[in-house]
Amino acid sequence: MNFIDNHRKLRGFEKHIRVEKVSRRSILKGLGVTGGFVLAAPVMSRQAFAYETGAGKMPHGVVVDPRVFVSVAPDGIVTIVGHRSEMGTGVRTSLPLIVAEEMEADWSRVKVQQAHGDEVKFGNQDTDGSRSTRHYLMPMRQIGASARTMLEQAAAKRWGVPATEVKAVNHEVVHSASGRKLGFGELAADAAKESVPSIEGLKLKDPKDFRYLGKGQVGIVDLHDITTGKAHYGADVRLPGMKYAVIARPPVTGGKLVKFEPDEALKVPGVEKVMQVRGWPWPSKFQPLGGVAVIARNTGAAIKGRDALKLTWDDGPNGKYESVAYRKELEEASRKPGLVLRQEGDADAALKGADKVIVGEYYIPHLAHVSMEPPVAVADVKGDKAEIWAPVQSPGGTREDVAKTLGIPEANVTVNVTLLGGGFGRKSKCDFTLEAALLSKELGAPVKVQWTREDDIHNGFLHTVSVERIEAGLDKSGKVIAWRHRSVAPSIASTFAAGTVHQAPFEIGMGLVDMPFEIANISCENPEAAAHTRIGWFRSVSNIPRAFAVQSMVGEIAQATGRDQKDMLLELIGSPRIVKPNVKDLWNYGEPQESYPIDTARLRKVVELVAEKGEWGRKVPKGHGLGIAVHRSFVSYIATIVEVAVDDKGKLTVPRVDTAIDCGTYVNPERIASQIEGAAIMGLSLAKYGEITFKDGKVQQKNFDDFQVVRMDDSPVLTNVYIVPPGPDTPPSGVGEPGVPPFAPALINAIFAATGKRIRALPIGKQLEA
Amino acid sequence: MIKVKINGQEQSWDGDPDLPLLWFLRDEAGLTGTKYGCGQALCGACTVIVDKEAVRACITSVNDVAGREVTTIEGLHPNGDHPVQKAWRQVNVPQCGFCQAGQIMQAAALLMENPKPSHDQIREAMSGNICRCGCYQRIENAVHLASTGV
Ligand code: FES
Ligand code: FES
Numbered sequence: 018m019n020f021i022d023n024h025r026k027l028r029g030f031e032k033h034i035r036v037e038k039v040s041r042r043s044i045l046k047g048l049g050v051t052g053g054f055v056l057a058a059p060v061m062s063r064q065a066f067a068y069e070t071g072a073g074k075m076p077h078g079v080v081v082d083p084r085v086f087v088s089v090a091p092d093g094i095v096t097i098v099g100h101r102s103e104m105g106t107g108v109r110t111s112l113p114l115i116v117a118e119e120m121e122a123d124w125s126r127v128k129v130q131q132a133h134g135d136e137v138k139f140g141n142q143d144t145d146g147s148r149s150t151r152h153y154l155m156p157m158r159q160i161g162a163s164a165r166t167m168l169e170q171a172a173a174k175r176w177g178v179p180a181t182e183v184k185a186v187n188h189e190v191v192h193s194a195s196g197r198k199l200g201f202g203e204l205a206a207d208a209a210k211e212s213v214p215s216i217e218g219l220k221l222k223d224p225k226d227f228r229y230l231g232k233g234q235v236g237i238v239d240l241h242d243i244t245t246g247k248a249h250y251g252a253d254v255r256l257p258g259m260k261y262a263v264i265a266r267p268p269v270t271g272g273k274l275v276k277f278e279p280d281e282a283l284k285v286p287g288v289e290k291v292m293q294v295r296g297w298p299w300p301s302k303f304q305p306l307g308g309v310a311v312i313a314r315n316t317g318a319a320i321k322g323r324d325a326l327k328l329t330w331d332d333g334p335n336g337k338y339e340s341v342a343y344r345k346e347l348e349e350a351s352r353k354p355g356l357v358l359r360q361e362g363d364a365d366a367a368l369k370g371a372d373k374v375i376v377g378e379y380y381i382p383h384l385a386h387v388s389m390e391p392p393v394a395v396a397d398v399k400g401d402k403a404e405i406w407a408p409v410q411s412p413g414g415t416r417e418d419v420a421k422t423l424g425i426p427e428a429n430v431t432v433n434v435t436l437l438g439g440g441f442g443r444k445s446k447c448d449f450t451l452e453a454a455l456l457s458k459e460l461g462a463p464v465k466v467q468w469t470r471e472d473d474i475h476n477g478f479l480h481t482v483s484v485e486r487i488e489a490g491l492d493k494s495g496k497v498i499a500w501r502h503r504s505v506a507p508s509i510a511s512t513f514a515a516g517t518v519h520q521a522p523f524e525i526g527m528g529l530v531d532m533p534f535e536i537a538n539i540s541c542e543n544p545e546a547a548a549h550t551r552i553g554w555f556r557s558v559s560n561i562p563r564a565f566a567v568q569s570m571v572g573e574i575a576q577a578t579g580r581d582q583k584d585m586l587l588e589l590i591g592s593p594r595i596v597k598p599n600v601k602d603l604w605n606y607g608e609p610q611e612s613y614p615i616d617t618a619r620l621r622k623v624v625e626l627v628a629e630k631g632e633w634g635r636k637v638p639k640g641h642g643l644g645i646a647v648h649r650s651f652v653s654y655i656a657t658i659v660e661v662a663v664d665d666k667g668k669l670t671v672p673r674v675d676t677a678i679d680c681g682t683y684v685n686p687e688r689i690a691s692q693i694e695g696a697a698i699m700g701l702s703l704a705k706y707g708e709i710t711f712k713d714g715k716v717q718q719k720n721f722d723d724f725q726v727v728r729m730d731d732s733p734v735l736t737n738v739y740i741v742p743p744g745p746d747t748p749p750s751g752v753g754e755p756g757v758p759p760f761a762p763a764l765i766n767a768i769f770a771a772t773g774k775r776i777r778a779l780p781i782g783k784q785l786e787a
Numbered sequence: 788m789i790k791v792k793i794n795g796q797e798q799s800w801d802g803d804p805d806l807p808l809l810w811f812l813r814d815e816a817g818l819t820g821t822k823y824g825c826g827q828a829l830c831g832a833c834t835v836i837v838d839k840e841a842v843r844a845c846i847t848s849v850n851d852v853a854g855r856e857v858t859t860i861e862g863l864h865p866n867g868d869h870p871v872q873k874a875w876r877q878v879n880v881p882q883c884g885f886c887q888a889g890q891i892m893q894a895a896a897l898l899m900e901n902p903k904p905s906h907d908q909i910r911e912a913m914s915g916n917i918c919r920c921g922c923y924q925r926i927e928n929a930v931h932l933a934s935t936g937v
Contacts, residue, residue, distance in 0.1 A: 105883030105920045236879050243884035244875045245867035246820020246860030250885060253819035261814060286803040317810030318803065320826070389824050389832060389885040389919045438822070438885025439919050470825045691882055691922070698921025721829035721917060730914040732923040 068748040071607035072152035075143065077136035077413065081156045081216060083164040085138060087116060089209075093188065093202030095122045100132035101153075102144040102410050103239070104388075104440035105695070106753045107688030110237045111150060112157050115684060118229045119161025119222055120168070121185040122201065129238045134412025134432030144410045145445050145554065146606065147651035147751025150684055154749045162219040164208075171207035172199050233687030239436065251408030251435045254395040256463040262456055263319040263467055264294055265326055266308040266476045269714035270550045271299030271333040277309045281325035287318025291326070295455055299333070300512050301551075303418055303446045306476060310456055316467050332714050338549035340710040343482065344380060347505045347546060351378060351486035355503055355544030356519055359530040359600045362538030364490075367499035371490030374499075375577050377570045379487075380778040381562040383709035384480035384555055385724055390438020391473040396453035397463035401425045407450045408437035415447040422451045423458060441699075442554035446478050474724055475716045478553025479709055481506040483546075485566030490538070495578040497589060499538040504529050506562065507548035518545035520559070526604030527650060528563025528758070533615050535591025550711065556699065557754040560650040561761070565779065568646035568762030572769060582645050582766055583628050590647075593618035606652050612748045613652040620649060622741060623656040623677040630739045631658040631675025640664060641672070642771025646763035651751025654679040654741075657697075657759040661767040667785035669768070671701060671733040674760075679741035681750045690738040693756040697736050700760025702726040708780050789853045793818065794862025800849050808852055809833045809844035812859060820860035820888045824917065831916030834889040834896075835859050841896035843915075860888035863895060871895045874933035882920035890916045894930045903934050 072079045086098045097116045103109035113129045116122075132139050141152075165185045172190035173180040176197060183192045189200045229235060242248040267273060279291035289312050296307015309326060313319035368374055394407035396419075403423055409415045412432045420427040437444055453466040468476075483506030490499030508524055511517040520529075520543050530541045555561070568586075575585035596615035605613055624647050627633070637643060640662055647656040660673040674697045683689060706725035710717045718724040765776050768785070776784055789800045798816055800806070807826075812818045812835070824832030826845045833844040836858040863869045871894045881887045890913065897904060897912045904912065909930045918926065 103883075105881075107882075236876060237881065239884060240876050240879065240881065241867060243881045243887050244872045244891060245863075246818075246888045248884050249819075250822075252823065253813075255814075255817060255819070287806070314802075315806070315810045315814035316823070317806045317814070321803075387919055389830070389883065389917070390822070391824075437883060439883045441919075467823070470827070470830075687879060691879070691925070694924050695882055695921030698918075698923060720827050721825050722827070726917055726919060727921070727923075728914040728917060729923045729927065730910045732910075732921070736924055 067746060068612040069609050070152050070612060070748065071609065072141070072156070074607065075141035075152070077141050079152065079156050080138065080140035081159045083160050083167065083213060086160045087120065087164045089201050089205035091202050091205055093126055093200050094128055095126060095201060096128045096130050098132050098139070099129050100139040100142055101149045102142070102412065102434055102437055102440070104144065104410065104437035104444065106149070106692060107237050107685055108144065108149045109239065110235065111685040111688060112153055114229050114235065115154060115157035116161040116164070118227060119158045120165040121187060123188040124229060124235055126188055131434050133434060134416040136413035142411065142413045143445070144440070145442060147753040147755065151652070151749045151751055154682065154684060158221055159216050159219055162221050163214055166214045166219065167208045167211040168201060168204050170211045171204045175199065175207065230684055231686065233685055249435055250390050250438045251395070251406065252390055252393045252438065252467065254406040254435060254465065256395065256397060259395065259463040259465055260289065260312045260460060261314065261316045261319050261467065262310045262312050262464050263316065263323050263469060264308045264310045264452060265323050265328055266306045266472065267296070267330055268475060269330070269332040269335050271335045273331045273333060274308060275329040275331050277329070278327035281327065282311055282322040285318060285322040285325055287314045288322035289313055291322070292459065294452060300515055302513050303448050303451070304422070305448050305452045305455065312460065312464070320469060335549040336714040338711045338714045340382070340712070344484070347482070347484035348378060350505045350544040350546060351484045351503045353544060355505070355542040357540060357542050358525055359539060359541040359598050361599050364499050364501045364538040364540035367538035368488055368490040368501060371499055372493045373491040373577065375489045375491070375570070375573055377487050377566065377573050377777060379485045379562070379566040379569060381483050381485070381565055382707070382779060383482045384703055384707045385474050385477050385709050386441040386443035386555055387470070387473060387724065387726065388437070388439030388441055388443055391470055392443065392449035392468040393466065394450040394453040395463060395465045396450065396457040398423065398454055398458040402429045403454055404431045404433070405450055405454065406433045406435055407447070408435050408440070408444055409447055409450060410437065410440045410445040411447060415450050418447050418451060419454050423454055441556040443477060445554055470720050474709070474718050474720065478512065478551045480555035480561065481509070481552050481559070483562040485562050487566055487570045489570060489574055491574070491578070497534070497536050497574060500532070500534065500536045501540045501542070502529060502532065502566070503542045503544055504563065505544045505546045506559070507546045507552050509552050509554060511548035512551050512553065518547050519543055522602065522604040524559045526606070527559035528567060528648065529559070530598055530600045530603065531615055531649070532567060533596045533617055533620055533649065534589040536589070549714070557650060557757040560648060560758040561703065564646065564648040564758035565761050568648065568759060569765050569777065572644065572762070572766035573775065576769060576775070583624065583633050586624055586645060586647060587621060590617050590620050590624070593621060606751070608652055613750065615649060619654045619679050620647060623647060623654045623679050626739055626741060627656040627658050627675050627677035630677065630737065633658060640771060642767045642769065644763045644765065644767030644770060646759040646766065648755070648758040650755040650758055653681070653750040653752065653755045655755045655759055657763040659760065659763040659767045661764060661771055663768060663771045663785055667787070669705065669781065669785060670731060671764070672735065674733045674736040675739070676737070676756065677739040677741060678752070678756070680752050681747040682743040683740065683749060686740055689740060689752050692752050693738045694736045696756025697760055698727050698732055700757050701733065701764065704761040704764050704779055704781055706780050706782070789849050791849065791852045791854065792856045794857070794859060804850035805848045807845050808835070808847045808849055808857070811849045812844060818859050818861055822885055822888055824886065831893055832886050832889040834892040834916065836892055836896050839896070839899055841893050860892060863892065869895060870933045871898065871930070874929040878925045878929040878932060880922050880925040880929050882922055886916060886918045890918065890926055894933065897930070898934055904930070
C-alpha cells in the first residue's frame, strides 16, 4: 500500500489551497479533502553521517547488537524488536523501519515485537524528550547493516564465493555472477552462527538506494489492529482471576487519609473488598499517593463502590493552594530581580537608557495531560516475583521502581509494555503501576488499577504554572538593545526534592537562557517559586510558556514600532551564526553542542520557508489575522503561521495553519506530518481552553466538560506541514514535542492582527468576548 | 437475567442491571475494543452502535439495551473491511489510536444516516469524539473518503 500517494491525491497539495477564497462547498466538491504535507526536496544526505548524540549518556546507553533486535525465521519472516514505547508518535514503526531498510528486508515480511522493560539488554528505553529517532537513527542503521552482513556472509560460505561478490537485495541474497539467490529464511540458521561484525567495519547503504527511509510510504504497524479494535493498550489487559480496582486518593497533594468507612461500598453489587493503599510522604517522586482501593469483579462496580465510600482526609501543607493568589505571588516575584542565569552586556543600564521599554507579563496556567487512555496498569505479584502490563513511557524505570517498592530484585520483575493510549509525559511517571503492584501483592491475585478521568485530572503531575516577564529596551531607531526575561514557575524538581524553589537546568534550557536573538544586553533571571502540587513533564515542557512569552514579545515590539511581524522576527534573530549564550553548563537537551548548536541560519530558514509556503502577508478577509512564531526546542527548529478568524461575538476559529520544521535527517515524513498536525490541535487546546486551577488545595476541574480540549468542530480547517530537507550530515532531531510551543504565540499574534487585542494570559477563554 | 445481542451473539447478564454497558463489554464480555475515556458521555471513546444509532456505552446501562442489538468495533465488519475502516487505513489516520474505535463507530453511524455528509455535517457529527492526539484533519478526510467510495 502506498500511503503518500493516496494522501497526495486526497489532498491535492500541489496547489496550496487558499481556504479563504474557497467556499466550504467547493472544497468538498472540487478539491477533495484538504490539508497535507510537502517535502521540499530530496531527503537524505549522500554520505553516512558522522555525528555524536547524547544517547550514550542516557541510563544504560545504547545497545547495537543484531542478535538482540533482529531474528529471521526459516519461513523468512523477519522480527524486529521495538524497544521504545508507542504512544502515537509512530516510533514502533519508524525505528524497526530503519533496521529493515539497512538489512534489505521487505517491510511486508517484517513483524515488530515490543520489547519488555530491560535496559541492560536493549539500552535506554525512556520514550520522552523527543529522543527516539535522534538517538537511534544511527544505531538502528548499524543493527540492520550487521544483520545484512551476517546474511551475506552465510550465503557466501554456502556458495563458496567471497562475501564481496554477494549482495542482499529485497529479502534475499544474490550472487549476480552466477545468478544464484537465497531467501533470508533459507539463510536464517547459518546467519545466526556468523559472528557479529564490528561496527567500524560496517558498510551502510547509500541513501540514494533507500526504499523506506525519508519516504513515508508505509502505514503504522498497528494500523489494522487499531481500526478493528484489536490493538492492545494497557487498559485492555485481562488475566484469569484478575480483580478490578479503583482508588480514592488524597484530594490535596501531600494529604493523608484519616479514616474511611467501607460499609456502603461493600453493599454495591460486584464489590469484593475495600482496602487501604500505602502512600508516600510529599514530595513523593513517582511513588503512589496512597488512599483507599475498592476491589470488584469489574471496573463499573469498583467505581460505584468508590462513590459510596465515606472518607476523611487531612489535607496537609498544601491545603491552602489557591490559583488566583498564587498568580499574584508569581507576578510580584517577576517584578523583582531573581537568580541571574545568563548575563551579557548590562541589561539594567541599557533598559534605563532606552528610548522606549516594552513590558510584557505573561501568564500560563497549569495544564493536565488528559491522554485519551487515563493511567492504568495490571500487576501480578506472586511471592518475590512480579509481572506488570502497563502503558509506560519508561519501561526500565518502571521495572526499577516496582522492584524497589516491593523490595524484590529487579531481575524478578517483568514489565510488559502495551500500546499507550497517549502519553504526553504523564506516562513517564509509573505511580499507577506501583499502585497495581502493591495491591496485587496484598490480594495475592492479579489486579488492574484503572484511573478514571477525574482521577487523571485531580491527581496528575501537572504542567507547571508560570509568569514570564519580559522587558525589551529599544533605541531611537527602534532597534532592540536590551532584553530582560524573568521566568517564575515551580520546578519539576520539586516533585523529587523538598524545598526546591528554582528551575532545574533542563527547564531553564527550554527557551529561557537559550534565547537566540542578537541583542547586546541580555539578562535572564529566575526568581523563586515553591510548588504546591505535583509538577511533571508535559509535551514540550517549559518551552510552552517561554515560546509564548518570547514570541508574543516579538509581536508586541512589531506592534509598537509598526513593523511586519515576520521582518521583526528575522531582525531579532539577526545574522546567521552559532549562538553561544553566556551560561555555565548550558543544557542542550542532553546533546553535545558540536552536533546540535543553536544555529540561527536554521532558525531563519524555517521562518522564511513557512513565510513562503504559508503565503505570509496574503490578504485575509475582515476579522481574520495572521500571526507567526518560531522556536527551537528538542534541537529542532519550527515556525508556524496561524490564520485566525474572530467574529463580532468574539468567537475564534482557525481556518489555516502552516508549519515548517527542520528536524535534520528524518525517517518517516508521514509521521512527522501527523505529529505536527496533532501539535497544532494541542497548541490550540491549551491556548483556547487549557487551565487547571486550585482552590483549598484541590483541583477544581473534573472531566472534559470543565477541562476542555479542541474538538473537530473547532479544530483548524487546514493544516499544512513543510519539512526542511536536511543538509549533508545534519543529525536527526526531535519531532514529537517541538510542534507545540510556537502555536500559541502565533495564534495570539494573529488575534492581535485580527482584532487589535493583545492577550497576555492563557487560556484565551472569554477574553475576546468583552 | 438480561439478554442482549452483541455482534450477533446472544449474551446474558445477571449482575447489577445498572452496570454501564461499557464495563459489561470490556470486563465481562471481554470486548476491549470499546474504550473508556471519560465515563460521562463527553469524549466518545466508548461509542457503539445500538440497533442503528451511535450510543455512548459509558452512560448506557446493560438494562437499557436489553433485547436490542449492540455492534462494537469488533463486529463492525467480519474482516475489518467496512468502508470506514478501509478509509481510515488509506489515510493512515491514527496516532495513539485509543480514540479511534469510537471515532470509527461514530463515523459508521453517521454514514448510515447520511451517506454523503458535507464538510460541516462531518465536523458536527464527529465533535462528540475527542482525539487528544489531534487527528481531526485525517478523520475528516477519512470520513469524506468513506462517503465517496474507497
Ligand atoms: S467514555 Fe463514554 S463518552 Fe467518554
Ligand atoms: S489517536 Fe490518540 S486520542 Fe485519537
